[in-house]
Amino acid sequence: MSLLEIRNLKVSIDAKSILRGISLKVGKGEVHAIMGPNGSGKSTLAQVIAGNESYEVEDGSEILFEGQSILDWSPEERAQRGIFVAFQYPVEIPGLSNLEFLQSAVNEKRKSRGESPIDLWDFEKMLREKMEEVGLNPDFVERSVNEGFSGGEKKRNEIVQMAILQPVLAVLDETDSGLDIDALKSVAEGVNKMRSPERGFLVITHYQRLLNYLKPDYVHVLYNGRIVKSGSFQLAIELEQRGYDWLKDEVVV
Amino acid sequence: MEEKLIDRDTKNEVDDSMLTIEEFVNKEYEYGWVAPIEEELFPKGLNEEIIRKISERKGEPEWMTEWRLNSYRLWLNMKEPRWANIRYDTPNFQDIRYFAAPKMRNKPQSVDDIEPEILMTFEKLGIPLEEQKRLLGIAVDAVLDSVSVATTHKEILSKFGIIFCSMSEAIREYPELVQRYLGSVVPPSDNFYAALNSAVFSDGSFVYVPKGVKCPMDLSTYFRINASETGQFERTLIIADEGAEVSYLEGCTAPIRKENQLHAAVVELIAHKNAVIKYSTVQNWYAGDREGRGGIYNFVTKRGKCLGENSRISWTQVETGSAITWKYPSCILQGDNSVGEFYSVALTRNYQQADTGTKMIHIGRNTRSTIISKTISAGYSQNTYRGLVRVMPKAENARNYTQCDSLLMGNKCGAHTFPHLDVRNPTAQVEHEATTSKINEEQLFYCRSRGIKTENAISLVVNGFCKEVFEHLPMEFAVEATRLLSISLEGSVG
Ligand SMILES: Nc1ncnc2c1ncn2[C@@H]1O[C@H](COP(=O)(O)OP(=O)(O)OP(=O)(O)O)[C@@H](O)[C@H]1O
Numbered sequence A: 001m002s003l004l005e006i007r008n009l010k011v012s013i014d015a016k017s018i019l020r021g022i023s024l025k026v027g028k029g030e031v032h033a034i035m036g037p038n039g040s041g042k043s044t045l046a047q048v049i050a051g052n053e054s055y056e057v058e059d060g061s062e063i064l065f066e067g068q069s070i071l072d073w074s075p076e077e078r079a080q081r082g083i084f085v086a087f088q089y090p091v092e093i094p095g096l097s098n099l100e101f102l103q104s105a106v107n108e109k110r111k112s113r114g115e116s117p118i119d120l121w122d123f124e125k126m127l128r129e130k131m132e133e134v135g136l137n138p139d140f141v142e143r144s145v146n147e148g149f150s151g152g153e154k155k156r157n158e159i160v161q162m163a164i165l166q167p168v169l170a171v172l173d174e175t176d177s178g179l180d181i182d183a184l185k186s187v188a189e190g191v192n193k194m195r196s197p198e199r200g201f202l203v204i205t206h207y208q209r210l211l212n213y214l215k216p217d218y219v220h221v222l223y224n225g226r227i228v229k230s231g232s233f234q235l236a237i238e239l240e241q242r243g244y245d246w247l248k249d250e251v252v253v
Numbered sequence B: 001m002e003e004k005l006i007d008r009d010t011k012n013e014v015d016d017s018m019l020t021i022e023e024f025v026n027k028e029y030e031y032g033w034v035a036p037i038e039e040e041l042f043p044k045g046l047n048e049e050i051i052r053k054i055s056e057r058k059g060e061p062e063w064m065t066e067w068r069l070n071s072y073r074l075w076l077n078m079k080e081p082r083w084a085n086i087r088y089d090t091p092n093f094q095d096i097r098y099f100a101a102p103k104m105r106n107k108p109q110s111v112d113d114i115e116p117e118i119l120m121t122f123e124k125l126g127i128p129l130e131e132q133k134r135l136l137g138i139a140v141d142a143v144l145d146s147v148s149v150a151t152t153h154k155e156i157l158s159k160f161g162i163i164f165c166s167m168s169e170a171i172r173e174y175p176e177l178v179q180r181y182l183g184s185v186v187p188p189s190d191n192f193y194a195a196l197n198s199a200v201f202s203d204g205s206f207v208y209v210p211k212g213v214k215c216p217m218d219l220s221t222y223f224r225i226n227a228s229e230t231g232q233f234e235r236t237l238i239i240a241d242e243g244a245e246v247s248y249l250e251g252c253t254a255p256i257r258k259e260n261q262l263h264a265a266v267v268e269l270i271a272h273k274n275a276v277i278k279y280s281t282v283q284n285w286y287a288g289d290r291e292g293r294g295g296i297y298n299f300v301t302k303r304g305k306c307l308g309e310n311s312r313i314s315w316t317q318v319e320t321g322s323a324i325t326w327k328y329p330s331c332i333l334q335g336d337n338s339v340g341e342f343y344s345v346a347l348t349r350n351y352q353q354a355d356t357g358t359k360m361i362h363i364g365r366n367t368r369s370t371i372i373s374k375t376i377s378a379g380y381s382q383n384t385y386r387g388l389v390r391v392m393p394k395a396e397n398a399r400n401y402t403q404c405d406s407l408l409m410g411n412k413c414g415a416h417t418f419p420h421l422d423v424r425n426p427t428a429q430v431e432h433e434a435t436t437s438k439i440n441e442e443q444l445f446y447c448r449s450r451g452i453k454t455e456n457a458i459s460l461v462v463n464g465f466c467k468e469v470f471e472h473l474p475m476e477f478a479v480e481a482t483r484l485l486s487i488s489l490e491g492s493v494g
């Protein structure tokens, strides 16, 4: 059984069709990369996996997580069961501290499993450590969620959240965009550290650089709402050299 | 004088097992129970005889009785104001009881003499009064219906020369102070409800902090309405002498009843030179049911005077209760360099109506004021911010900053902002910012995508919205405010 299995996923928004039948399997322990030109539907895929209700998932589509259909699950249920999406544009929440935010997230998950709330003292210590690991000032624990963060800081903050929530499936949507060289390295290290035979990753990116660190098992190209090519890490290198134009013909097929 | 056991028919026992079931059923308003306390009740209605009786019952001196009667005569010639953005039927002032007091065996000499039902009532509200159980670091004046039943930590406070007692006691024991300051900030003629309060006020708290003394603990009053068909008219007077500092907290709850109950309080603050008064309120009177039946009419006049130079008065309020809230805690900035602050969160839901805000009257030079108002409206409620910033001709270099943010939940509620400016000195700098927004779906989704349920996500986002106000509350109150907001928000969005 795959960790994640997507079957013939068709998604539209305001009657405009964006994903036109995607099928994809991510097994435990695997890292998959998704590449593709702007507007091809990569973030849409990430949002739909997270459960964003503003996208319409058409009948006949299916998303299975550990063999169970998740399309009827609320976003919170998906998160509690171990799905995590690092968003391309993380949202700012004024007045809500990172600490309070993540503490609530962790405690709700614990509650859903009948566990007692986490000790705030220990939790803050752990959060500070995770922040330092990705090069964020540990005082960011007290700052409002993403408010006034630089682009790169927001991305690092997503990785901190992933490290705290310890998901089974992590989808990273352009987490490498806007990062400086050191940050890219620490984000990649953050992901590599979490790799395990139990976890799967779906990494959306435009650049080979991150993939050099991650060495994905598979690379897929999303083009105009369809996966038009899949291959090994070698495909990423080819895309870096040739761009997407040569794949146009594949779309017609 | 009639005497009876109130609400004999409701079989509510002050008993822990009942409490849990009741709390469960009334999850929406957890303070809606009635305590089986034997009360002394005046007959309904208002006339000079009733006023004399109140005064007599409290053992007041002649000047106080006269003050009351003068106020009553003023009131008779006043009209109920109708300019606020609220709709309600005028209370029938002859159908209200103006005095209800829990019966006590003799005069309690110490807290140990107080009736167990009364102690139990406050304990259930989280305000233990007995010596061994008292809250540390916070002195409490407990007011039940028309009278103060206990004031804690008096002895410690008196070592600092601080007077903290019920208003009734202050009138008897410290007549010079009361005569000098009572009505000096809110005169009986100020408005309809202030005049009514001046005529019939039954109790409340009195605080005097002497020169140079920083009050070693927070002072607080807990107001509890228990009797039915009774109005609550309390009067609070706080004086901070030169260089004194005090932080005062006010909390309040009332039982669930299907008819409306009137609460018309007056609060006066006086800050002398270099003095600081912080006044915080968490207002949680019963708000009425989902259809808008019942609930407290909360018509309150609160005003502080920064009398001396460099003095500072700061109002922080969290308003979640009452069917109707109508109040404008204000500052008269008379002393040069004095500072007035108003931080407010008003949450309305179901059919609640709130018309609240502040007045900052700049009289002295270099006076500064800050106004931060956050309103949250849900259901069919109406929530209005109304403010006045007035800069008088002599107020050179006055500064004001006003920020009003409204958050709408759903599309059947209303948020309104009426900021009035009256600037009569060209050197004044007055800044105003206002925003109105719907609760942000992207923020909610972001929280949910991390495993936080919608209701908790709303509460986190709304609490974040209120952060700038909550920051000004003392610790225990900030925790209570956050909790209250979460409870009030349950089921507000759908
Ligand atoms: N909420 C929305 N309303 C209207 N159109 C949308 C919405 N969200 C996405 N789209 C459209 O769907 C298409 C796919 O968008 P998506 O964000 O998934 O692309 P992407 O592959 O992530 O692009 P990029 O590489 O630029 O991040 C685009 O044409 C976009 O304009």
Ligand SMILES: [Mg+2]
Pocket (backbone or CB within 6 Å): A042, A043, A044, A088, A173, A174
């Ligand atoms: Mg994208």
